[in-house]
Amino acid sequence: MxxxxxxxxxxxxxxxxxxxxxxxxxxxxxxxxxxxxxxxxxxxxxxxxxxxxxxxxxxxxxxxxxxxxxxxxxxxWKEHPLLPQDSYDRAKARFWAKFADEKVVFGAWRACTAAEGEEKEKAIESALESLAYLEKQIEGKKFFGGEEIGYLDLALGWIPHWLNTMEEAGGMKLLEVERFPSLHEWGHNFIQIPLIKECLPPREKLVNYLNASLTYLRSLSANKP
Ligand SMILES: N[C@@H](CCC(=O)N[C@@H](CS)C(=O)NCC(=O)O)C(=O)O
The missing domain is CATH 3.40.30.10 (Glutaredoxin)
Incomplete structure (x- = not known):
């Protein structure tokens, strides 16, 4: 208890x-x-x-x-506030976190798992469109939360570690540095923070997990009548 x-x-x-x-x-x-x-x-x-x-x-x-x-x-727990103090900023942070979970996480997952060909191209295109919105949000800022990491940084914090493994397992690249320079720099800074870094699952474990999921998904579609 x-x-x-x-x-x-x-x-x-x-x-x-x-x-x-x-x-x-x-x-x-x-x-x-x-x-x-x-x-x-x-x-x-x-x-x-x-x-x-x-x-x-x-x-x-x-x-x-x-x-x-x-x-x-x-x-x-009040120490290190995560959501912004201003109610409009708070609403925007919630909006982008929801957008990222609905569009970017699943967009990247679809791009990773889609069958090669037109389906994959469309999934990649759509994931890139969603990422472009986040690039605009972080342009000119150190963190989404301002000078310090906050709620939206934590919500998007999967990008610098997980997205990269999805790209490897799915044989595609989404977060090109030339196309998303600000998101890249943010991700690099975020992941360097010791407290953030120490919670990251080992990359190899993620890649194995994703590969096993992909094998399973492909076996399902291979067994379709
Ligand atoms: N919207 C949920 C998503 C959680 C989620 O998808 N969790 C996965 C693991 S990454 C899960 O528990 N999957 C088990 C299942 O779907 O049966 C959240 O933000 O907590």
């Missing part, structure tokens, strides 16, 4: 953003590694709706959905 717990998997970009927030705020928590191929009773109890990680449990009350969890953490 009591305390803070994070039910998560090491390779999930949605989970790492929660670890970053907890560490930035200096919150002590218990980390519970979940096996998504064999979901635990804890996960099913705490997130019966989506049955997905991350789940954050605070004083035995569970919260799911990583962006919602980030906001809860920010409201509960």
């Amino acid at each position: 009591g305390g803070a717990k994070l039910v998560a998997t090491t390779q999930s970009l949605f989970c790492t953003r929660i670890e970053w927030a907890l560490k930035l705020k200096g919150v002590e928590y218990e980390y519970i590694e979940e096996d998504l191929r064999n979901k635990s009773p804890i996960l099913l109890k705490y997130n019966p709706v989506h049955k997905k990680v991350p789940v954050f449990v605070h004083d035995d009350r569970a919260i799911a959905e990583s962006l919602v969890i980030l906001e809860y953490i920010d409201e509960t």
Whole structure:
């Protein structure tokens, strides 16, 4: 009972953003590694709706959905504020975090997993369009949060590590430095921050996980009638 717990998997970009927030705020928590191929009773109890990680449990009350969890953490522990103070800036940060989860994460995933040919080209084109919006947002700024990292930096923090492994596994390149110089520089700076770096899952583990997922997805489409 009591305390803070994070039910998560090491390779999930949605989970790492929660670890970053907890560490930035200096919150002590218990980390519970979940096996998504064999979901635990804890996960099913705490997130019966989506049955997905991350789940954050605070004083035995569970919260799911990583962006919602980030906001809860920010409201509960005041040190190192994550969301902007100004309500319009806060609304914009939420807008871009939602956009990135809906369009950029899944756009990159589709580009990674699409079958070669027209389907892949279209997926790449669409992912590039979404990334271009983020490039505009970061132009001329050090971090999305200003001088210090904040909510949107954590929400987009998967880009410099995970996107690169999706590119490798999917045999394509999205984040070209010439096309997205500001996003590149931001990602480079973000990932150099020791607290951020220390939570990153080993690259090899991510690549293996992605390759296994791709093999599985291809076996499904090969078995279609
Ligand atoms: N929108 C969710 C996405 C979470 C999510 O997709 N988690 C994946 C791991 S990366 C998961 O638990 N998948 C298990 C499943 O789909 O059965 C969030 O932001 O928390």
